Amino acid sequence: MFTKHVAKDFGSRGIRANVVAPGPIETDFNNAAIRNNPEMKNRLSGLSPLGRVGLADDVGPVVAFLCTDESRWINGQRIEVSGGINL
Numbered sequence: 001m002f003t004k005h006v007a008k009d010f011g012s013r014g015i016r017a018n019v020v021a022p023g024p025i026e027t028d029f030n031n032a033a034i035r036n037n038p039e040m041k042n043r044l045s046g047l048s049p050l051g052r053v054g055l056a057d058d059v060g061p062v063v064a065f066l067c068t069d070e071s072r073w074i075n076g077q078r079i080e081v082s083g084g085i086n087l
Helices: 002-013 029-036 038-047 058-064
Strands: 020-021 078-081
Touching: 020 058, 029 038, 058 078
Parallel strands: 020 078
Antiparallel strands: none
């Protein structure tokens, strides 16, 4: 809801607001919990139709795209970048 309000309130200034919602990503976050726990990584991998957890390189390009002029008509959106884990 916050993103939608920001998008609406600042849209007249040409400011867009979107949120990227990643699924389980193998990073150093939380003491690299996914990377350092094979059982957790296997369980989370099994939830995704792609059969793996995400990497920072899976999310970064989406964020970069949202910073380009090509995404100028995307506003007030929640963009899930989760490998389909919530299907």
